[in-house]
Amino acid sequence: MKSIKLLMATAIILFATIANGQTNTGINKVLNAYIQLKDALVKSDGTSSSGASKTLLIAIQEVNMSELNTDTHAQWMKVVNDLKEDAEHISETKEITHQRDHFMSLSKNLYAVIKVSKSEMPIYYQFCPMANKGKGANWLSLENKIKNPYYGNQMLTCGKVVETIQ
Numbered sequence: 001m002k003s004i005k006l007l008m009a010t011a012i013i014l015f016a017t018i019a020n021g022q023t024n025t026g027i028n029k030v031l032n033a034y035i036q037l038k039d040a041l042v043k044s045d046g047t048s049s050s051g052a053s054k055t056l057l058i059a060i061q062e063v064n065m066s067e068l069n070t071d072t073h074a075q076w077m078k079v080v081n082d083l084k085e086d087a088e089h090i091s092e093t094k095e096i097t098h099q100r101d102h103f104m105s106l107s108k109n110l111y112a113v114i115k116v117s118k119s120e121m122p123i124y125y126q127f128c129p130m131a132n133k134g135k136g137a138n139w140l141s142l143e144n145k146i147k148n149p150y151y152g153n154q155m156l157t158c159g160k161v162v163e164t165i166q
Contacts, residue, residue, distance in 0.1 A: 024072060024117045026063035030083075031123070033059040034110055035142055037090065041103060041149035042156070046094035053090035053099070060084055072117040079109035100150050104132060107139045114140060114165055122166050128159040138162070 033056035040048035060083050065073055086106035090099045114123055124141045131137035131150035139149050146159045 024068060026059070026067055027072065027076075027113060027117050029059040030056065030063060030110070031114065031140070034106070034140065037103070037106075038139055038141065038149045039147075041096070041100060042147045042152055044096055044152035046096045046099060049096065049099045050091050050094050053087050057084065057087040057091060060087060069117070072113065075113050075116045079112055082106075082109050100131075103139070103149060104137045107137070111138065111140060119166060122164050124161045125163040125165060126159050127162045128155075130155065130158055 037052040086102040
């Protein structure tokens with residue numbers, strides 16, 4: 001009888017965790033790989049950016065969609081091909097300007113996924129008004145301190161936090 005109660009309690013906790021979207025380990029791996037890419041772009045290191053993007057591409061391909069809650073799954077399906085395409089482009093070149101161009105689209109699409117998935121930690125959506133030829137561009141960060149991936153050391157702290165996702 002105890003084992004049945006324990007099994008039922010475990011099933012309820014598991015169901016609640018899935019319903020809350022807290023099993024998005026694949027999305028977390030994508031986010032972590034994205035952060036490595038962002039950090040390489042902050043350093044203006046095309047070689048490291050290329051390598052980090054290869055890791056990101058693998059993480060994207062390994063997302064287990066059965067782990068995703070309904071909203072996250074729906075959003076993932078809308079952007080997964082664009083995420084792959086941008087990650088491939090970034091991985092295939094060491095030219096930092098080209099990498100940053102694709103990083104804009106990558107960031108926009110990953111933001112859409114992160115926004116609907118549940119996160120145990122705050123994720124900061126940041127904005128640089130100077131990027132993209134003065135049109136501005138966003139990126140995701142795990143810290144609220146600005147480290148601009150679009151200009152690196154040229155304008156490391158240019159930007160602001162526009163949203164905290166939790």
